[in-house]
Amino acid sequence: MTILKIESSARLEQSNSRRVTDYLVQQLGQPVITRDLVKNPLPAMSPEDLVGVHGSHKDSRPSLQQHLAVSEQLIDELRQADTLVLGVAMYNFGVPAYLKQWIDYVCRAGVSFRYTENGPEGLTGVKRAYIVTASGGTPIGSDMDFASRYLEHICRFLGIEEVFHIDAGGSKRTPELVYEHAKAQIDALLERSDEATVLEV
Numbered sequence: 387m388t389i390l391k392i393e394s395s396a397r398l399e400q401s402n403s404r405r406v407t408d409y410l411v412q413q414l415g416q417p418v419i420t421r422d423l424v425k426n427p428l429p430a431m432s433p434e435d436l437v438g439v440h441g442s443h444k445d446s447r448p449s450l451q452q453h454l455a456v457s458e459q460l461i462d463e464l465r466q467a468d469t470l471v472l473g474v475a476m477y478n479f480g481v482p483a484y485l486k487q488w489i490d491y492v493c494r495a496g497v498s499f500r501y502t503e504n505g506p507e508g509l510t511g512v513k514r515a516y517i518v519t520a521s522g523g524t525p526i527g528s529d530m531d532f533a534s535r536y537l538e539h540i541c542r543f544l545g546i547e548e549v550f551h552i553d554a555g556g557s558k559r560t561p562e563l564v565y566e567h568a569k570a571q572i573d574a575l576l577e578r579s580d581e582a583t584v585l586e587v
């Protein structure tokens with residue numbers, strides 16, 4: 387049981403999303419693979435390579451091969467995980483560009499998802515995702531929030547059936563209030579999943 391933790395806030399210090407994801411993985415108590423998209427940005431792709439990676443083209447062009455190798459590594463991190471934790475800073479109502487880049491690397495036809503007669507089917511094997519979204523004034527889950535709803539869609543597209551949201555929004559409040567509010571949501575969520583396990587037994 388391994389967690390893949392993705393960080394995407396441009397703030398390495400005083401980031402609400404980073405603080406909350408740290409608390410979450412500590413509470414989950416599983417081994418963690420951390421992929422920090424800000425400390426270690428992914429290489430940018432040319433238009434041709436973006437199309438090539440998406441379609442898993444067999445072309446031997448060296449730049450495409452390099453990007454495919456990065457993509458394989460990122461998808462492998464997903465395959466090793468049963469839990470995905472996404473740390474997200476809302477930027478201009480959407481997700482950080484760093485995170486969008488990761489999505490473009492991992493959503494691969496025939497590798498992380500496939501097309502079937504009943505629509506796309508995710509192939510990553512990840513069971514659950516926790517999406518921690520930090521914002522300023524935009525309420526998480528509102529019509530203006532194109533970050534958390536989009537990420538839920540991507541998670542489901544990759545085959546993740548259980549998706550939980552943690553609201554770390556409202557950075558106009560004190561960081562302590564945002565953190566306490568997010569912590570309470572995590573504690574309630576994890577308590578609930580413990581109860582579910584007990585009931586199943």
Ligand SMILES: Cc1cc2nc3c(=O)[nH]c(=O)nc-3n(C[C@H](O)[C@H](O)[C@H](O)COP(=O)(O)O)c2cc1C
Nearest residue numbers: 395401402403475477478479520521522523524557
């Ligand atoms: C480039 C940029 C764009 C932002 N856009 C929004 C936005 O559209 N809505 C919002 O509520 N907050 C916005 N914010 C504020 C951040 O979402 C907020 O500071 C949040 O706490 C960032 O996450 P972090 O604390 O993990 O760094 C923006 C901040 C930056 C730097």
